[in-house]
Amino acid sequence: MNSRFLVALPLAAVLAFPALAQTSSTDTNAPAATQTQSTDTATGKQPLQPPSREGFWGRVNPFARKNYVKRQTDPIRDRVNELDDLTAANSKSIKDTDARAQAGIKLASDKANEADQHAIDAGNKATVAQQSAQQATTRIQTVETVVGNIDQYKASNQTEIRFRPGQTVLSKSAKDALDEMGNTVKGQHGYIIEVQGFASGKGQVAIENSQKMAESVVRYLVLNHEIPVYRIYLVGMGNAPVTGTDADAKTKRISGGRVEISLLKNDLEQLASSGSAPATTMDQQQQPK
Numbered sequence: 001m002n003s004r005f006l007v008a009l010p011l012a013a014v015l016a017f018p019a020l021a022q023t024s025s026t027d028t029n030a031p032a033a034t035q036t037q038s039t040d041t042a043t044g045k046q047p048l049q050p051p052s053r054e055g056f057w058g059r060v061n062p063f064a065r066k067n068y069v070k071r072q073t074d075p076i077r078d079r080v081n082e083l084d085d086l087t088a089a090n091s092k093s094i095k096d097t098d099a100r101a102q103a104g105i106k107l108a109s110d111k112a113n114e115a116d117q118h119a120i121d122a123g124n125k126a127t128v129a130q131q132s133a134q135q136a137t138t139r140i141q142t143v144e145t146v147v148g149n150i151d152q153y154k155a156s157n158q159t160e161i162r163f164r165p166g167q168t169v170l171s172k173s174a175k176d177a178l179d180e181m182g183n184t185v186k187g188q189h190g191y192i193i194e195v196q197g198f199a200s201g202k203g204q205v206a207i208e209n210s211q212k213m214a215e216s217v218v219r220y221l222v223l224n225h226e227i228p229v230y231r232i233y234l235v236g237m238g239n240a241p242v243t244g245t246d247a248d249a250k251t252k253r254i255s256g257g258r259v260e261i262s263l264l265k266n267d268l269e270q271l272a273s274s275g276s277a278p279a280t281t282m283d284q285q286q287q288p289k
Helices: 002-037 067-150 172-184 203-223 269-284
Strands: 154-163 191-199 232-238 257-265
Touching: 154 172, 172 203, 172 257, 191 203, 203 232, 203 257, 257 269
Parallel strands: 191 232
Antiparallel strands: 154 257, 191 257
């Protein structure tokens, strides 16, 4: 029995040696085939090749030392470090590109908003200019109308002062009537006051008496209400006939003394009042918001 075992053991060793050699040959040729089929990686280098057979144990050495392990792992660690550096560089490049893109978008948006604001400001200025042009046109038309009618005066108020025969002193009621007229014209423009005196009698005597009564009225208006003299027109009519108010009434001569005061106005007051409104409106439009 023992003799058979001793004969079978060498025979098995002889048969296993060719198979082991064939396996080693196949493993040695495999890296070459892989190498021929590999392509460049992201780093631009060839892929790592399997380590070559070393010693009796080959790649799997149960008794491997530290230096042997270091030689096997250093290429892998270097390639991992290169990939990490490449990944970090790519991330930084992506962030820089994104930051530049965001900055460009923001700059374009700011420019668009600025252009919109300029367009709005231009539109507002055009509206203000159009309103100013319309106001100027209206103002010119008003001025033309006023200039055309500057010598056209219309009676707006009339007062009559009565005097006793032979007297030129103003009574209290006469002063009250003159005060009311003087307060009416205070601060106004484009008016004149027409003062006509009438007196009973004949000839030059009646004219002088009517002149004196009219002068007393003018004197009171100038001294007490500071009405400029150039705005007052005085005339002594004497015993001139007065036309009645009715169309069919006949002219008649008066008895006693009487002064008629007429307040006449043209369109200058209207021009002054209309001229202040556009100026105020334009000042409000020019104030910053």
